[in-house]
Amino acid sequence: MVKKKHPGKPLAQRLGTQIATLRKTKEWTQADLAERIGVEPETISRVERGATTPSLQTLEKISHCLRVRIGELLAETSAQPDDQATKIAAWLAELDEPHRSFVVDLVKRTCDHLRSA
The missing domain is CATH 1.10.287 (Helix Hairpins)
Structure with a gap:
């Protein structure tokens, strides 16, 4: 039996898009979010581009800072910035x-x- 590929974006891209969307609704820069969770701005940039996935500890900090559950960050659908x-x-x-x-x-x-x- 062949597994079907996930029809949506890969997890890293979906997660990055959702984080970027929520960050922008708060009118924060990547540097603002990075400072709030104690990482470098480049880390946020890589996560939002889907180039890397954050550790569970960092993901927890991001979700807490953005005031959403981790599951919402990983959801298949995401809110549009507008x-x-x-x-x-x-x-x-x-x-x-x-x-x-x-x-x-x-x-x-x-x-x-x-x-x-």
């Missing part, structure tokens, strides 16, 4: 719970108002 919901989710993730609730309520009320206009 996906507005992804950007908003990234912004919300950086707020504490009371402020997050306030913003969500404000957005809901605004959408309800605009739908009824």
